[in-house]
Amino acid sequence: MALRVFTRLGLMKALALDDYLSILAFFVYITRAITLYVGLGDSERVAAGVKIIIANWLMVLFYTAGTWIIKLSFCVTLYRIALSKALTGTIILLAIATTIITIFEFFWILFSCEPVRKLWEGPAVEGTCHVQNTWGISLLVHAGVLLVVDLVLGIVIPAVVLRKLQMRMLLRISVGVTIAVGSLASIAAIARIYFTYRLFQIPKRAAENLNICMDVEFGVNIICTAAMTLKPLLCKTGILTASTVSRSGPQSVLIFPGRSARCGSGERGLRVQDEEEIAIWSEAQAGGLVVLEDRFSKVSITSR
Numbered sequence: 001m002a003l004r005v006f007t008r009l010g011l012m013k014a015l016a017l018d019d020y021l022s023i024l025a026f027f028v029y030i031t032r033a034i035t036l037y038v039g040l041g042d043s044e045r046v047a048a049g050v051k052i053i054i055a056n057w058l059m060v061l062f063y064t065a066g067t068w069i070i071k072l073s074f075c076v077t078l079y080r081i082a083l084s085k086a087l088t089g090t091i092i093l094l095a096i097a098t099t100i101i102t103i104f105e106f107f108w109i110l111f112s113c114e115p116v117r118k119l120w121e122g123p124a125v126e127g128t129c130h131v132q133n134t135w136g137i138s139l140l141v142h143a144g145v146l147l148v149v150d151l152v153l154g155i156v157i158p159a160v161v162l163r164k165l166q167m168r169m170l171l172r173i174s175v176g177v178t179i180a181v182g183s184l185a186s187i188a189a190i191a192r193i194y195f196t197y198r199l200f201q202i203p204k205r206a207a208e209n210l211n212i213c214m215d216v217e218f219g220v221n222i223i224c225t226a227a228m229t230l231k232p233l234l235c236k237t238g239i240l241t242a243s244t245v246s247r248s249g250p251q252s253v254l255i256f257p258g259r260s261a262r263c264g265s266g267e268r269g270l271r272v273q274d275e276e277e278i279a280i281w282s283e284a285q286a287g288g289l290v291v292l293e294d295r296f297s298k299v300s301i302t303s304r
Contacts, residue, residue, distance in 0.1 A: 001026045004226040007233040018080075021073035022225050028066035029218055035059050036211065053120040056207065060109050063214045067146065068102035070221045071095075074153055077228070087157060094149050105142040108135075132199075139196045147189045154186070154224075185224060188217035 001023065008015050039055020075095040082088040113119040113129035192213040199207065 001222065001226050003233060004229050007229055011232045011236060016076075016080075018073040018076040018225075019229075021069050021076065022222065025066050025070040025073065026222055028062055028069065029222060032059050032062035032066065032218070033215075035062065036215070040211075050120045056211070057109070057112070057119060059211060059214070061106060063218060064102055064106045064109065064142070066218055067221065068098060068106075070218070070225060071098050071146070071149060071153070073225055074221075077225070078153060078157055081161065082157075083161065087160065090152070090157065094152060097145060098149050101142055101145045105138055108138050136196060136199045139199070140193065143189065143193045143196055147186070147193065150186055150189055185217055185220040188213050188220060192217060 004019065004022065005015075008019050035055050035058050039051050039058070072095060075091050075098075079088060079091050082091060108130070110116070112135065114127050115125065118125040118127040118129060192210060195210040195213055199210070
């Protein structure tokens with residue numbers, strides 16, 4: 001995340017909406033990690049029963065809110081690079097679906113009991129709680145919807161965009177590696193569905209594994225969304241050089257100030273001659289790594 005912020009502020013001289021959302025999701029993840037350490041790190045787990053219940057409850061809430069934020073960040077990124085109304089419509093639809101299921105799940109978990117404190121105080125407080133099976137079913141529905149969103153955002157849409165591009169073999173290999181790394185998020189999402197199902201059979205053991213899967217899925221999504229923004233930094237350090245990419249038609253070559261047909265940098269930031277700056281490092285969003293950040297921007301070259 002630090003590299004993402006440095007790339008955006010130090011090199012590109014600006015933060016976009018998806019950057020702010022990603023940073024917010026990162027702080028939610030840190031908060032969840034602190035809750036895990038404080039709530040579940042006690043060696044006297046029997047004596048700390050109330051603290052464990054509260055910690056698990058809070059971690060699910062943080063996970064639900066955090067994954068929604070990071071998926072919105074990815075949707076914003078893809079929306080900027082979408083080249084057709086069909087793609088933009090699909091992205092908007094997925095963002096709406098994610099928001100609806102997240103709102104339902106968040107408040108369903110938040111008000112697991114009425115009053116809320118009955119969740120950890122138990123029979124000492126009068127009230128009612130959701131039946132455990134309905135709580136597990138809500139987690140399954142939430143996980144299933146997010147898995148579909150992950151696969152479409154992380155694999156289907158990038159594949160549609162890449163299909164029209166002509167790239168050198170080295171670039172194709174890098175994209176393939178990116179997709180392979182991003183698939184870890186989908187694997188974690190599938191594992192989360194499995195352990196959610198196991199909650200019906202062995203609640204205690206499955207809950208511990210479920211927390212691990214949530215952490216892995218959440219963390220990989222954050223890493224992938226950050227990684228897709230790092231091409232300017234990799235160019236500046238010389239790890240990457242500019243690539244020629246075409247859209248089944250006239251080629252668009254990336255030209256940066258200071259170096260012809262190579263990556264460059266300067267205090268004024270990276271510039272693009274012609275019409276396109278195409279950065280091939282996309283997320284995952286949560287469910288696959290996005291393999292393409294295709295940002296259209298017209299920039300006037302004022303200094304010669």
